[in-house]
Amino acid sequence: MQHFQKSVYDLIVETSTNLPADVRRTIQAAKELEDQGTRSALSLSTIANNIHMAETNVSPICQDTGMPTFIIHCPVGANQIIMKKQIREAVAQATKDSKLRTNSVDSLTGANTGDNLGPGTPVIHFEQWERDDIEVKLILKGGGCENKNIQYSLPAELEGIGKAGRDLDGIRKCIMHAIYQAQGQGCSAGFIGVGIGGDRTSGYELAKHQLFRHVDDVNPIDELRKLEEYVMAHANTLGIGTMGFGGQVTLLGCKVGVANRLPASFFVSVAYNCWAYRRQGVVLDAVEGKIQSWVYETGTAVPMELEEEAAEGAADQAERREIILNTPISEEQIRSLRVGDIVVINGMMHTGRDALHKYLMDHDTPVDLNGAALYHCGPVMSKDENGEWHVKAAGPTTSIREEPYQGDIIKKFGIRAVIGKGGMGAKTLKALQEHGGVYLNAIGGAAQYYAKCFKKVDGVDFIEFGVPEAMWHLQTEGFAAIVTMDAHGNSLHAEVEKDSLQKLTELKEPVFK
Numbered sequence: 001m002q003h004f005q006k007s008v009y010d011l012i013v014e015t016s017t018n019l020p021a022d023v024r025r026t027i028q029a030a031k032e033l034e035d036q037g038t039r040s041a042l043s044l045s046t047i048a049n050n051i052h053m054a055e056t057n058v059s060p061i062c063q064d065t066g067m068p069t070f071i072i073h074c075p076v077g078a079n080q081i082i083m084k085k086q087i088r089e090a091v092a093q094a095t096k097d098s099k100l101r102t103n104s105v106d107s108l109t110g111a112n113t114g115d116n117l118g119p120g121t122p123v124i125h126f127e128q129w130e131r132d133d134i135e136v137k138l139i140l141k142g143g144g145c146e147n148k149n150i151q152y153s154l155p156a157e158l159e160g161i162g163k164a165g166r167d168l169d170g171i172r173k174c175i176m177h178a179i180y181q182a183q184g185q186g187c188s189a190g191f192i193g194v195g196i197g198g199d200r201t202s203g204y205e206l207a208k209h210q211l212f213r214h215v216d217d218v219n220p221i222d223e224l225r226k227l228e229e230y231v232m233a234h235a236n237t238l239g240i241g242t243m244g245f246g247g248q249v250t251l252l253g254c255k256v257g258v259a260n261r262l263p264a265s266f267f268v269s270v271a272y273n274c275w276a277y278r279r280q281g282v283v284l285d286a287v288e289g290k291i292q293s294w295v296y297e298t299g300t301a302v303p304m305e306l307e308e309e310a311a312e313g314a315a316d317q318a319e320r321r322e323i324i325l326n327t328p329i330s331e332e333q334i335r336s337l338r339v340g341d342i343v344v345i346n347g348m349m350h351t352g353r354d355a356l357h358k359y360l361m362d363h364d365t366p367v368d369l370n371g372a373a374l375y376h377c378g379p380v381m382s383k384d385e386n387g388e389w390h391v392k393a394a395g396p397t398t399s400i401r402e403e404p405y406q407g408d409i410i411k412k413f414g415i416r417a418v419i420g421k422g423g424m425g426a427k428t429l430k431a432l433q434e435h436g437g438v439y440l441n442a443i444g445g446a447a448q449y450y451a452k453c454f455k456k457v458d459g460v461d462f463i464e465f466g467v468p469e470a471m472w473h474l475q476t477e478g479f480a481a482i483v484t485m486d487a488h489g490n491s492l493h494a495e496v497e498k499d500s501l502q503k504l505t506e507l508k509e510p511v512f513k
Ligand SMILES: O=C(O)C[C@H](O)C(=O)O
Pocket: 063, 064, 142, 143, 144, 145, 185, 186, 187, 377, 378, 395, 396, 397, 398, 444
């Protein structure tokens, strides 16, 4: 098995950097469905571009390279102890090479292990089979979409869609509610895996396993096939759209699995996966561990159509209001912005996420944040031989986590623009209005696209928080984002949420009797 570790390393790199062909085809089909020139269509073009860039740069599609989860099938007698050790070494090496972000954090102290190894990470499952070869499958599912997973215990009363009983129609209601509650926060348009039955633990596992199915397979259980078809036909009526901007395409795939349950329990578990649906697998010979084939057709077979998008984007931009913001930004300029405007930021940008927000509540900031642009982002960074840092992947993180702090921090330090994804709540909206600030939505997962805007790393504070949580000071050029919350009390997120709840209500009537 002298090649096993190298094969696993290659699998990690492929999974993190090259979205498989079935996922690419689905994203391309979504682009066709979306109304041209809308925010959602533009975002899908950026996503397509980003997929292409990640493959070319052999760098992470999204900066959140998720919880590496391996499912291994091996013949009786294969040495699982050695395989496990080599998988861990391959993970550490891929992290060192910036193919994975340092994503393993001590839950109590917040300390980052720096190599993606730690209690419970990576996740490795073994199963024996009758075949002579070894199959290693890997999914890299990020934290933002993982946070949108949801588990229902039937019967239940669900917001908008009403009573969900212990039957197929109740399951239907849970699934539609799960899609609604994710809004754009899990980087829609997404894929969902559903597990019916099991217990709380095995139900979620079953749901996650559905994400290993091919996008275009057909469920062999007739009732579940019908359920999947129903969900695919109706999810898009919710109007959530790409990144929750509103639009025609909200869901890209739905796979449902079933297991037995206890008489007293009836769980419906939903695993939500963002468009950055990174899963791949390899079949290895059991003697040397060399790759014989890939489980999913590789992305290289389906190039993303770039020229066409560039033209579309350019035509659309001509009609849109596009405003250049140079940091530090004035209050007057911020107050002139409206929801829907596209802004392009130049100058200094500072990153900050959970650890920094908590810290800033009762400490001072190490740099002047008056008029600043604060980016909710935990990048993948690399340090060269001269000790200089480089941004390898840097898309936004889900902003709503900072809701308890954001309003106070904006006012305390004079921040003018907060950049992230998924939107923020009422408290932040009020602070934006009072102080004169905007919330800008960047395209979640477009980590290569944004990394290119960071021309130089000017310094870093709080590196002790770990690379993703540190405060990076980045010289920025041409960072485009959309105003989704303005200083006049308008929030696109609140609007889309309200409209989609109304649409969900329309799906209340029983379908499966
Ligand atoms: O952790 C991140 O960088 C992003 C996260 O996956 C998210 O979607 O919020």
